[in-house]
Amino acid sequence: MSTNQSESPDSPQKAAAGDGQELERGTYEIIRARLDSHAHELRARLDKLNHDRREVFGSIETKLLATERITTGNNCVPCDMKSIGERFVFGYNVHIGLRSETHLEDVFSVHSFRDGTFHSGSLDLITDDLFLNDFKQLYKYYKDTTFLRFHTRGPHLYMVFRVGKNVTDVKAFKWFNDGESLRYMDNRSEHELTYPPQHEFEWKRTHRDLHRHGAHPHISIEDRIFVETVGGDLTIKVEDNTDVGHGIYDEPVDDPDQVLDDAEVFYAIVGNLILLKIRPYQEQKFRYLVYNDKLQKAMRLDTIERACVLLPEDHGLIFSNGYYLQTGEWKVYDNGERDLLFERRLASPNGEDDLYVFFNRENGVYVLLSYNMIEQHVKTPIVCHGFSFFPDGHLVFFKADDDPQKHHALQIWQTPYVAEGFTPEERTDSFLYKVGNKDIVRGMAECHEILNLIGKDESYSNLYVDLVKKSGDVVDSYFWIKNEETHRLDEPLAQIRDASAAAVSEYDKVVRVRRETAAKFKDVSRRTERALADIRSRRFDHINVFVESLAESRKLRGEIVSLRDLKYIDLESVDFLETEIADSTDRLSRQCVEFLLRDGSLTPYEKRVVAQKSRIDGLEKVSAARELENELVDSATELEMLIDVVSNLKIDDATQRTQIIDDISAIFANLNQARAALKKKTQQLLAVEGSAEFHSQIKLLSQAVVNYLDVCDTPEKCDEYLTKTMVQIEELEGQFAEFDEFVVQLSERREEVYSAFDTRKVAIVEARNRRATALQSAADRILNGIKTRVAGFDNVNDIHSYFASDLMTEKVRDIVAQLTELEDTVKVGDIQSRLKTIREDAVRQLKDRQELYVDGKNVIRFGKHLFSVNVQELELTTVVKDDGMYFHLVGTNYMELIRDERLQTTRDVWNQEVVSENAEVYRAEYLAYLYSQQILQRGPAAISAELEADDAAMTVAIQKFMAPRYAGGYVKGVHDHDAAKITKAYLSVHTSAELLRYPPSARALATVFWYSFKDTEAGRLMQAKLAACGDIRRLFPDANRDQAFVSEIRSSLLSFNDSVKLIDGVSIDLAAAYLCEELCSDHAFVADHRAIET
Known part of the structure; x- marks a missing residue:
């Protein structure tokens, strides 16, 4: 008789099966069925492998071979046996009656096993004088002596006797066993009787x-x-x-x-x-x-x-x-x-x-x-009672029987526990033999463990995780698993692993659904029990108490019925709950009818409806009207439930049913009147409150649109916030659906909002496209520079280093990153492709040059001959040669004289290398002139500041001035230094000379013109203007308002000079500027000392 367990008896799966519930075949159930199919395939292949293994290594089945009997002279109980070579020593316990002495043959017998039968033999095997004496002494001095067992430890055999009531009171006779005979040693070896550790773990x-x-x-x-x-x-x-x-x-x-x-x-x-x-x-x-x-x-x-x-x-x-x-x-x-x-x-x-x-x-x-x-x-x-093994695996043992008898049954079994040299014949030419029986057994054992796991239900923790791990470990641990001779066990194992991996996530879903179902059932069950307890303890002396209890019961019953739709629900428990609540509802309904037949049972409803109706005229807010409407709906629901209760009950007296329904109908008529009046009142309140609320909502919507447009910096955000705004508009349409004029305004507002967001989105897209185009143009320029730069490298490592760390390549990658943020994948791919192509082309061309060119130079070797290679790009330019201007193709000897009269007029500047210097003007002088002119334009204060500044400060200022003027070809430290000295000298002379800085011809023309012009109407007007300008200049020295007057004087001077032809080659601009200066001052016209003397 035995007790076993291979599955958890209260697992969810078995509980559901016990309830007769078929689980819906969802994803998890399909995976589970697939897993069972793979397990069946694995088991079939294991059976085939086990059959092949038995054929290769032989098979020894455990089975009963025979039952023999040994006869003793006395009634005794067999205790143990021990094989010594081909002989057996049997030990017994015998009751000798009135005899006072126990002999050796009363306790031991020796038999030999031949032809499948035991044959009695002499006791010569254990006959030793010293042993016989010790044996007699033992039984003589210990009256309760009984033979216990044979104990083997190495080459020694111990005959163990119990001499007291305690199991530890033993004596042991020690023999040396050489395999064929025994040699007695001593009777003091009980301390050598030890057992292995009884617990192979530590507490x-x-x-x-x-x-x-x-x-x-x-x-x-x-x-x-x-x-x-x-x-x-x-x-x-x-x-x-x-x-x-x-x-x-x-x-x-x-x-x-x-x-x-x-x-x-x-x-x-x-x-x-x-x-x-x-x-x-x-x-x-x-x-x-x-x-x-x-x-x-x-x-x-x-x-x-x-x-x-x-x-x-x-x-x-x-x-x-x-x-x-x-x-x-x-x-x-x-x-x-x-x-x-x-x-x-x-x-x-x-x-x-x-x-x-x-x-x-x-x-x-x-x-x-x-x-x-x-x-x-x-x-x-x-x-x-004792056993012994033959070398060929035969097991001989006494059948346990505590009753003394003369004939003792021994069973002989074939077992796999054979000695070395007695293993079955093996096929050494098989692949399985090369693998080894023990390794195959271990692998098959692990496969059977996987099959046992598949047979588990979901109560087994981490079932599918263990299946994934174990199936993967088996495939990885045994190389022979994938061999055809072992029936490709890896295939079903891999399928089990994959199905288990898929079941992990699906099972989590099943566990979650089961947990939610259990929680839902527990909640409904708890509330049902509480409701039933309340019904049993309540005092039903008012119609409202009946109505509340019936309403709660009806609600709970609906929830209980809905539990049936949940997956993995225990239908038996649901049926039990439904039965309880249905019986309670029926009892309560009958009590309710009995109560309704009493006079005044519906008076609370009549008073409630009257009170609700009286509150309608005093309503001032829509929210209060809604609350009252809900109260009326609750009253109607309760009255309908009462009618339903009365209609469904069997009432013998039909007049009673009619009376109750008529009373309820009368209350219903009053209730309907109240609902109609409330509806009319609500519409009036909506007309007043709706307009104000609508305009406030429109203001909020407008503010939201403005805020959303401000934060829309990507097309995606435009779509996101447009959707939010449209949802708000739709909510407003639903809220004010009763007002037609508001619906029209919302439709117009929807179009405006859509247009605004669309315009914003188009602007963002255009800006993004412009930025992407600018970034691509920058990348094109940088890539062209990189291409030119790497073309000059003469080492592959230098090229790789350049692309890995140079700032220009990093800049290209930064541009790629920016374009990625702009989601312009086409330009990103193009730039990345070009950068990669430049790198690959540079490496390839460098290798070509190193293979074809001599020392990497522009010389190709063909055999012993060297040929130069022109690598200049073919470009058109001009060259001055032999006092003429020629067209020239770079890298060739082509020359063609340019014959153009207009070009000949520019001969003086053909040899001028920069615009700032020629044969007459030093470029520092030109730089000093430009710098001085911008100082003079700023007025006297700027001139004074420059004269007071030291040479170092002026040099720094001129360096900043010349920095952006690349075409001038200025050299820092040379031309800026010279220009600073020239500028200071020039400004000093300019200040001290005052109006004498103008040339005499210009002053003469201005003087003659003024004296002929000042007495005219226009002259007097101009003199007044310039006098006022002089006053402004004295009050505001930095004010530069002369240019308008200089222009006016210049036009008059030009007309005067064309008419009188007084002086040729004079600068009209200088004459006009001089005259303006003179008229703005309050002194006489300036003259040099020679003019004054004459």
Whole structure:
């Protein structure tokens, strides 16, 4: 008899199945079905591989071969056996009755196994004088002596006898076993009887640092689970929440008043499993529990107290009466044996099976558990009194029987636990043989573990994440998985991995839907229970109480019915809720009818309608009218519900039904009148309030449009804010739909807004296009410069360095970034392509030059001959030669004389290299002249400031002045220095000479003209103007208002000079400027000393 579990019995999937609910085939269900299909394919291929493996390496099935019997002279209980070569030594416990002495043959017998049968032999194998003496002494001085077992340790065999009531009261006779015979050694070797570690993990004790205090304190087990023994029970929780005391597992404790510190708690973590060893306060025994982190479930398992060892490859745990796997499968066998110790482990040569031997020191019973790696389960346990293995894997054991008898049954089984040299014949030419049986077994075991996981339901934590990881690990860990000889296990494994990866996200959705469904059901269930409790406790002495309860019941029933449409809902629970609320509603409806038959039962509604109707005339706001309208609707709904209740109930007396409905109809008539009056009143209020509200909304809309247009700096923002504005307009249309004139205005406003945003968007697009075009033009210029620059490099590394770090290439990349921000991908692609092409062409051309040209110069070598190459671009220019001007093609000998009379007039400047210097004028003089003229134009104050400035300051000022004048060819440090000295000298002379700076011819012409012109009407007017101009100049020295008067005088002077022909070659401009200066001053006309003397 055994108990096992491979799935969680209360999983959501099984619960739904139990309810008879078919899950809708959504994406998750489709993926799950696909995963099952891949699992079926993997299982089929594993079966084929296992068949091939058995053919290559041979197969040894565990099966019963025969049952033999051994006859003893006395009624006895067999205890143990041991093979020595071809002979067996059997040990018994016998009751000899009145005999006082126990002989050797009463306890031991020797048999040989031939032809499948046991044959009795002599005791010569264990006959030794010293041993016989020790044997007699043992039974003589220890009256309760019984034979317990044979114990093997290396080459030594121990005959173990129990001599007291305690299992540790033993004596041991030590023999040396050479494989064919025994040699007695001593009787003092009981201290050498040891067992392997009974727990292949370490128990850790909890301490105060792991305590979590609160209303329900608990102990943290590495923050994975939380344990406590307070409040009367031992509880395991998966959440670190001390506000609640319930968990996933609980069982009562003896002392309900204990605190957290009173219990002793130990734990051990083995993969997904957490083992707990807990002794509550004042209890004698520890309690042992196993918690599975994947299933989030715990179970009591006290069997592991004595012994618990690990299965191979971290598959899980095995103990004397069962096993527990990491994936959650477990089985406990009810073999009636307790307090067994782990004795040893035997592994089959092929690595597929492991035998675990447990021994009961109390009654000498062995329990043999054989675990299969591939199938991951334990075969039927063997409970026996002693066993022994043949080298060929035959297992012989006494069938356990505590009743003394003379005829003892022995079973002979074939097992895979063979000795070296007894393995089945193998095919060495197979690929599987090259891989190795053990490696294939491990791989198949991991594949079966994946199949076991696929069989799990969704209660298994991180199921699909584990499937993705494990299937990927198997494919990566075993190279032979992808071989045809192993049936390409990688293909279904890869499909399982992909399907599991797809199921991860989909399962999260399913979990979320289930959680939401559970929450919705819980909320409706809680409110239903509360409503039912209120109905049971209420006092129904007023119609309003009935109406409220019936309305709440009807609302809840509607919500309960809507729960049926939710996925993964428990329909049985929904049916139960609906039944409860329906029964309660029916009872309440009958009570309501009985109440309505009383006189004055509807008086509260009559008074309410009258009161509501009386409030209509006093309404001043639309909001108040809306509130009153809602109140009237509520009253109508409640009255309709009353009519519905009365109509649906079976009332024997029809007159009663009619009476109730007539009373309600009368109230309805009054209510309808009130609603009609309220509607009329609301329309009147809307006409008043609507206009003011509409204009305020329009103002807000206008302000919003202005603000939106200000922040629209991209076409996308224009579209975004246009959409927002249109939504606002649509909302206003819905709000004022009852006013036709407002709808027309909103339509016009919509067109205006659309036009404004469209204009803004067009302007932004045009500006963006202009900027993009400007950036592209800049990039073109820079790229042309880069192309010219890299053409002169003579090293490939220099070209790469230039493109990696030069400022010009960085500038091009910056332009690309700006164009990217402008979303002009076409120009971005063009510039990037050109930059890449320039780089590649430069490298290619450099390599061509290095291969074809001599030393990288413009000379090509063909054999021994060298040829020069002209690399100048063919351009047209002019050249002065032989006193003539010629057309010339650069890089050629072509010359052609230019014959043009107009060109001959410019012969004087043919050899002038710059505009600022010729044979007569030094360029510093020309620079000083230009600088002085702009100083003179600013007036006397500027002239004085320049004269007072030191040479260094004037030099700096002239440097700034000449900086933008590139055509002048000025050299810093030369021409600026000379110009500063010339300028200072010139301004000094200009100031001291005053009006004598004008030439005599100009002064003479101006004097003659003025004396002939001053007495005329125009002369007197001009003199008055210039006198006023002189006053302004004296008051405001920096005011420069003479130019208008100079122009006026110049026109008169020009006419005068053309008529009288007084002086030839005189500058009219200088004469006009001189005359203006004279007339603005208050002194006589200036003259030099020679004129004064004459």
